[in-house]
Amino acid sequence: QKEVEQNSGPLSVPEGAIASLNCTYSDRGSQSFFWYRQYSGKSPELIMSIYSNGDKEDGRFTAQLNKASQYVSLLIRDSQPSDSATYLCAVTFGSARQLTFGSGTQLTVLP
Amino acid sequence: NAGVTQTPKFQVLKTGQSMTLQCAQDMNHNSMYWYRQDPGMGLRLIYYSASEGTTDKGEVPNGYNVSRLNKREFSLRLESAAPSQTSVYFCASRDPAEVYVEAFFGQGTRLTVV
Numbered sequence: 001q002k003e004v005e006q007n008s009g010p011l012s013v014p015e016g017a018i019a020s021l022n023c024t025y026s027d028r029g030s031q032s033f034f035w036y037r038q039y040s041g042k043s044p045e046l047i048m049s050i051y052s053n054g055d056k057e058d059g060r061f062t063a064q065l066n067k068a069s070q071y072v073s074l075l076i077r078d079s080q081p082s083d084s085a086t087y088l089c090a091v092t093f094g095s096a097r098q099l100t101f102g103s104g105t106q107l108t109v110l111p
Numbered sequence: 112n113a114g115v116t117q118t119p120k121f122q123v124l125k126t127g128q129s130m131t132l133q134c135a136q137d138m139n140h141n142s143m144y145w146y147r148q149d150p151g152m153g154l155r156l157i158y159y160s161a162s163e164g165t166t167d168k169g170e171v172p173n174g175y176n177v178s179r180l181n182k183r184e185f186s187l188r189l190e191s192a193a194p195s196q197t198s199v200y201f202c203a204s205r206d207p208a209e210v211y212v213e214a215f216f217g218q219g220t221r222l223t224v225v
Contacts, residue, residue: 032211043201043216043217043219044201044216045216049213051211090154090214098156098159098167099156099205099214100156100170101146101155101156104151106151
């Protein structure tokens with residue numbers, strides 16, 4: 001069973017702070033890693049994707065990947081109330097055909 | 112620019128009834144997926160189809176069947192609905208030949224089994 005684990009929530013941070021979300025995965029052969037944001041009652045939407053070890057930055061978001069340790073993280077700088085949502089980590093398994101999600105971390109940014 | 116379209120958006124079933132959830136994508140993707148999402152939980156994979164003509168079980172396949180009708184369409188069938196199948200169902204598609212491409216999601220189907 002391919003597994004993706006996310007740090008338990010819910011997570012609350014004050015506005016302007018850094019939110020840190022973590023995810024570990026079980027398959028060393030995984031190639032693609034995605035962070036999705038999901039607002040209540042809506043579909044998941046892609047925030048970041050990362051494929052190589054190291055950091056990838058896009059605006060206030062930074063994804064970090066460490067394949068040796070089998071973890072991927074998402075940092076949100078200068079958190080805003082509009083960032084309040086559930087964040088889902090997704091990992092591809094099995095020749096990139098199976099896409100497995102973690103259970104999600106609910107983030108609340110307090111004004 | 113439809114992307115992934117699911118029907119219906121809402122459905123209420125009585126225990127034991129059957130229904131089929133429809134999903135269609137217009138992005139020419141090879142792979143399609145059905146997930147369910149329960150309150151406070153992530154997306155759990157029910158079935159997926161890596162390419163036209165193939166289907167595979169995911170994490171929670173019991174009580175469901177699927178059909179990959181053609182490259183565009185992937186349906187999910189509940190033969191005898193149970194209250195435990197009350198959930199939000201999402202269909203998604205992606206092209207695994209493009210390893211670094213994300214999945215695209217439909218708007219979801221909210222199913223209640225009473």
